[in-house]
Amino acid sequence: MAAADLGAAEWERSKITNQDLNLLKKLGITTKPKAVCFPSEESYPAPPMGYRVSFVDHLIRGLSTPIHPFLRGLLFVYGLQLHHLTPNSILHISIFITLCEAFLGVSPNWALWKRIFFCRRNGSPNVAYNIGGVVISIRSTADYFDVKLPDSVQGWRKRWLYIREENHGCAEDNIPPFDGAEKILRRRSWDAEATEEERTSTEALMTRIHELQNTRGKELSGIQIIVYFLKSRVQPLQARKFPLWKYTGNEDVDRLSVDLEVKDLERLVRKITSLSKKDSIPSSCRVKPYSATHALPKNKRKRGDVEDSGTSKPEEAAPLPQKAAYDPYLASIISSDDDEETPALDVAARTSMSHTLVISEPRVEGEESSPPQQNIGASTPPSSPRAPSPKRARTETVSEPTLQLSSSSNLLMEDPVIKDLLRIGAQFVGYREYASKTEKKLAEANERANTLALQLEQSEKARKKAELDAVDARAEADKAKADAAGVEDLRKRLHTAETSLSDHIAAQSAREEAIRKRLTTQSRRFVARTAQEFQLDEPANDPLLDALSFLEVHGSEAREGIDQAKAGLSRLFPYFFPKKEEPATFLNLAKCFNPSEDLGLRVRHENMKVAVENTVALVADSQQSIDWSKVGDTDQIEQSRWRSLIKAAKPNTRKILAYIGIKPSSTPSSSKPEV
Structure with missing residues (x-):
């Protein structure tokens, strides 16, 4: 491949x-x-x-x-x-x-x-x-x-x-x-x-x-x-x-x-x-x-020195050999691996250019010479792949009619202007076919460029259309996704409602069945007492059965509330009555909260006692000598003086409590009622 x-x-x-x-x-x-x-x-x-x-x-x-x-x-x-x-x-x-x-x-x-x-x-x-x-x-x-x-x-x-x-x-x-x-x-x-x-x-x-x-x-x-x-x-x-x-x-x-x-x-x-x-x-x-x-x-011999090179002069050139030497120009336009062909006109033009270059090219002194201390017996090789070998040029110039120059023609050929004209003509002949091919390639390139531009325009239109279709498809996909999400949510809510309704119906049926059983039992008891049988006329729409169902529902809620209240009071009772046993009935529990004495006053007295003990401890810690008999003798202190002392000590209450280690509360002081 x-x-x-x-x-x-x-x-x-x-x-x-x-x-x-x-x-x-x-x-x-x-x-x-x-x-x-x-x-x-x-x-x-x-x-x-x-x-x-x-x-x-x-x-x-x-x-x-x-x-x-x-x-x-x-x-x-x-x-x-x-x-x-x-x-x-x-x-x-x-x-x-x-x-x-x-x-x-x-x-x-x-x-x-x-x-x-x-x-x-x-x-x-x-x-x-x-x-x-x-x-x-x-x-x-x-x-x-x-x-x-x-x-x-x-x-x-x-x-x-x-x-x-x-x-x-x-x-x-x-x-x-x-x-x-x-x-x-x-x-x-x-x-x-x-x-x-x-x-x-x-x-x-x-x-x-x-x-x-x-x-x-x-x-x-x-x-x-x-x-x-x-x-x-x-x-x-x-x-x-x-x-x-x-x-x-x-x-x-x-x-x-x-x-x-x-x-x-x-x-x-x-x-x-x-x-x-x-x-x-x-x-x-x-x-x-x-x-x-x-x-x-x-x-070192000069490149133009024909006598030293050992080759013959152009007038004494030998006939053309049967097989010409390798010509780089002819070989360069023939591909060995591809089928690209070149018209014969191109070969002739390039060959003609080579001949003219040999005649018109001025000799440059010292341009090419032999290696040091070596003697080259044959002709000097060409200095560039674009220049033909000397022997090929000499033998072919004999066959050119235009190269048979007279003495006047030789003088004319030495004119610098003529040399420039020959050089320009040689370049023109050599590049004429190249320019033709270049123009042809340029036209093909322009045609390809126009085709590519048309294809690019078409692809641009197709791209824009594809982008619009993609935007519409994305919008439809988003809408479908949102609708699917809404339907799924509705399905879940419907399923939840159906499940709840089923549970409610099942509970209601269970309650009604229980009521029927109780009614049946009550009917037997009624018959035993009155010798008359109690019979439901329409069990599905009976008012008594509906009233009993309503009473059953609210009775359950009332029982739940009583149980919760009982549990709460059971937790609060040890806090208020740490040394008493919790009563078995609610009535006894209520009596505990309604004694003959005032519970609030008792609590305040307990608090006052604690405060007096803390005060005594504070005074003892200060190591001051105090006559406690006089302090406890309230008959010797007037009520107004007592109040003034409490009022004077009140601003330092927070410091005293902080010293003792008690955080003061925001409740109003209870000292005034006791006073």
Whole structure:
């Protein structure tokens, strides 16, 4: 079963932390005005005009704008966009460009790249990624640096942003516009191998790479290459004014920032590799890289020097071979895994563009040269995957009628204006079919957008209707629930009333039955006394029976009241008469409460006695000498004087009671009646 392409489902809201912002600032990527634009609340990229989608993990691995021509060529030949490449793939390209320019002394070329790397699809048997859906891997047959890359970079897909799209004098350096819906199609160019001619031309470079790896005491590693381009503060994947072999140090025009601190550099190296805190980070390379202070050897040949290259001149070109060498343009538009076809017109246009570029492209001195102290016998490989091999260009230019130029034509071709016109024409021919396809895709996208808008409108109407139906359904459900609750409550009350009525009827029937039995018994007694039988005429509606029933009901209530009164009096009797036995009849109980003497006066006398005893105890506690015989002789005290003494002592009554330990009550004093 084919793997499902996630597409737009992979994108989500960007989550860039303050730590990421500080790192970009230290690397100098955000120092240029409006170089970076951060997303706001969107969960799918919508870059503003003039911006492209990128990732924080791509930028810290050497990516910057305008992009390097070699990277531009790779994206074109492989048919990819920047978001299709994983962070490890970006780092592979940065290391390769740094290796070529700083340690081999040549421009990065397509032939050497094909000998070392190939592309493969990233994903599982059931899921194929769109973000990071392509991985650049090292061939198992290539003897290349062990870079120690991490197995996976956690969360890099969530840290996306917008970078300002810039060119470097021509449209060739531009980043392809972002298209999140574009599917990844495997092409023949993904695993294209170098031809025999390309292998011969790059053999000296591969030998030099092996020497850099294995020279004892001067071994070069992938970590050293990473440390070098991070310390130099030049982004390898940026289109620069000068290559790295002309790097001038702190004053170089291509530097983005000042030198990183040692701790920041080591932290960054560990972040983009699989090195742990226990592993040491090299402070410099064991092999001195080429720069302005360590120039290339003088025997470096120029790219346009045909005589030194050992190849024939265009006028002496050999006939075309039976089978042409691998053409990256032709292979890039033919998919090996998909049924997508490309018209023949596109192939002709791109081939024509390649021929014109060979004629019109000015030779740059020192743009590509052989490795140090090595002799390359074959032709120099192309510097970019978008440039054809020299041999193919020379043999095909002979068959072009327009390329048979006279001496005056040669002078005309040297005119800078004519060169610019040829370059612009080549670009136009190369991008004409691309623009046509883009317009077709744009029309399809607009049609899809209109369809989606119509579907969205329909779904919005359906959603609103569903919400209204849901509100009505909830209201009906609430009403039904309330009605059900009311019915259940009524059912319970009805059941309770029925139960009570049944109990009442049963009790009434029991009482009536008891009355009938008593009447029957009374009837027998009546007959025995009067010799006459008492008979009920209508037992159901007899007045006597109803009166007896009424009397029975109220008689029961009266008996219950008498029992309760008797129980209450039984509890109160010991309180009033602690030394007497409770009488058996109510009449005797009533007599206890109606004696000949006044019970209230007796209680007050008892209270007075207690008060006098407490007073005597209080006086004794004060240790005062008092003549108690005179105190008890009331005949010697006048009644008015007695009252005045009690009145004078009354304000201190509460203090005296508190001292004794008795809480005073709110009842009026009983001393006055006794006085």
